[in-house]
Amino acid sequence: EAGVVQSPRYKIIEKKQPVAFWCNPISGHNTLYWYLQNLGQGPELLIRYENEEAVDDSQLPKDRFSAERLKGVDSTLKIQPAELGDSAVYLCASSSQGQGNEQFFGPGTRLTVL
Amino acid sequence: GNSVTQMEGPVTLSEEAFLTINCTYTATGYPSLFWYVQYPGEGLQLLLKATKADDKGSNKGFEATYRKETTSFHLEKGSVQVSDSAVYFCALSDRGSSNTGKLIFGQGTTLQVKP
Numbered sequence: 001e002a003g004v005v006q007s008p009r010y011k012i013i014e015k016k017q018p019v020a021f022w023c024n025p026i027s028g029h030n031t032l033y034w035y036l037q038n039l040g041q042g043p044e045l046l047i048r049y050e051n052e053e054a055v056d057d058s059q060l061p062k063d064r065f066s067a068e069r070l071k072g073v074d075s076t077l078k079i080q081p082a083e084l085g086d087s088a089v090y091l092c093a094s095s096s097q098g099q100g101n102e103q104f105f106g107p108g109t110r111l112t113v114l
Numbered sequence: 115g116n117s118v119t120q121m122e123g124p125v126t127l128s129e130e131a132f133l134t135i136n137c138t139y140t141a142t143g144y145p146s147l148f149w150y151v152q153y154p155g156e157g158l159q160l161l162l163k164a165t166k167a168d169d170k171g172s173n174k175g176f177e178a179t180y181r182k183e184t185t186s187f188h189l190e191k192g193s194v195q196v197s198d199s200a201v202y203f204c205a206l207s208d209r210g211s212s213n214t215g216k217l218i219f220g221q222g223t224t225l226q227v228k229p
Contacts, residue, residue, distance in 0.1 A: 042219025105158040
């Protein structure tokens with residue numbers, strides 16, 4: 001079974017530029033999560049989707065961050081414009097209600113903003 | 115709000131030593147508890163979990179017991195190997211009204227095992 005796929009794995013951009021990350025969850029997983037992981041810290045939830053509906057986006061900085069999950073499968077997280085403080089690893093995870101709350105994580109996208 | 119606190123690292127051990135990584139939590143209700151491991155250059159992997167008080171999760175020689183009275187979920191292994199070198203995260207599920215709520219993570223503990 002394929003795991004959670006994320007791309008790109010690494011991204012370097014200059015501040016004020018836009019950037020987008022893509023995630024394809026495990027087939028059949030209806031719940032998708034985007035987490036932010038700062039260096040030396042644990043991941044923190046940005047947004048959670050149940051199918052195509054964003055059910056928890058309370059931690060998403062909506063002035064510059066946006067996300068979508070069209071058709072309830074893969075998802076895109078966008079930052080526009082990026083700031084120096086956005087340098088971090090962006091993790092995508094997915095889960096299925098049939099497996100309780102076990103979340104499966106992708107390898108992450110490491111963003112560096114110069 | 116709900117939170118997780120882990121012992122600070124890094125933890126440096128010799129091969130075959132006994133490992134304990136402390137984890138305590140603050141939560142309302144009865145969350146599930148997890149240990150995730152992140153090997154260098156890889157994504158987070160679930161190591162073990164426990165869903166109710168007194169449950170013991172175990173995997174790959176690691177184990178942790180859900181202690182409601184002390185709000186703890188300490189990770190232990192009797193004999194570590196060099197290949198266990200990684201960052202370990204304790205986490206709890208914040209279900210809210212859904213069974214697929216977010217995970218709240220501790221800050222992570224780096225384990226380095228020397229031959």
